[in-house]
Amino acid sequence: MSARIETLLATIFGAIFLALSVLVTVEVLARKFFGIALEGSFELGGYALAVGSTLAFTLALFGRNHIRIDILHDRMPAAIRAALNLMSLLLMAAFAGLLGYLSVAVITDTLDYRSTAQTSWATPLIYPQSAWFAGQVIFMLVSFVMLCKGLWLLIGGRMEQMNEVFHPKSIKQELEEELDNMTERSEQPERLKEVA
Template identity: 30%
Template sequence: MELKLIAGLRTINKWVALMVGIGVFACAGFVLLDIVMRRFGTSLGGTEEIAGYTMALATSWGMGFTLLELGHVRIDLLRSRVQTFGRALFDVFAMIVMSGVIVMIAVKAWPVVERSLVNGSRANTPLETPLALVQLPWFAGWVWFACMSCAVTLGALSMIVKGRAAETEPMIGAFAEQDTLQ
């Protein structure tokens, strides 16, 4: 069951990553167009602001994909010195800590969005972008990452309790640098 959950989340996150990639690519095209237009004495304006929003959205939504692809950096000095069960415990501990941090980020992000909604806040820029338009999908990305992180953590804990610690490695493991160099 746990592995099916992870496979389902991976499928969803591949689509999310594709959409984020398309957004970043479109933003790069927009910036490139603006640079070319500047050579002719005109500009679209606001490219810095839009690029910043794009990066914020790409970060919040890209974290979930990175989690399931085991792309988050982890120092595994102690982990590499223990057997399978010990590594699984280190991995679960790391996931519990990360889940706690990400849940806290998601919880603390809501008041920012709420304040923008209540006040009708706009960016202090020439575009005067309604901040809620950017902050809502940004917040949703952090909530998605928090939910995914917690689901993966619970799945890994379940596998350890069932005596399947060795199966957690491809789900939440950390791959040492020497493993990738061989």
């Protein structure tokens, strides 16, 4: 289930920034060759960055890519590692909860004041902020689910499994993942030739 959610979020994230790169390319070419500036590309870029960053929080959480200082982590006994992993899950869930709480305040103010963007489009901010808020809620829910899973594993006495699932990535693991990705990318053209 989590792999499907991660794939969906990564696809949305990629589509947002692919569309933004096309828009920026069109604007640069229109400005260079026709002297025309497209209105709103800067505004849309800001919205894409806001929504994309909330999705990136969740994707980093799934991939265990949030920064953790792990110099001593692997040298500690399993029980202490499990406690540290649980503490990191708890702090991440608290941070996500704080962001979710503050996001509600932003959305409430936007609705109360009927805020619009200070651009020529005068976009009602509730629309882009709703997408941003949805990303914050997803991050918060995923953080809480991971915390519950970590607690469930720890209460069930499955400390090793908890440490395996939630420990920070080592440099060796990151290197192995990158080498696997590089191998997969190099094999893709061969697969495409076979299909064609």
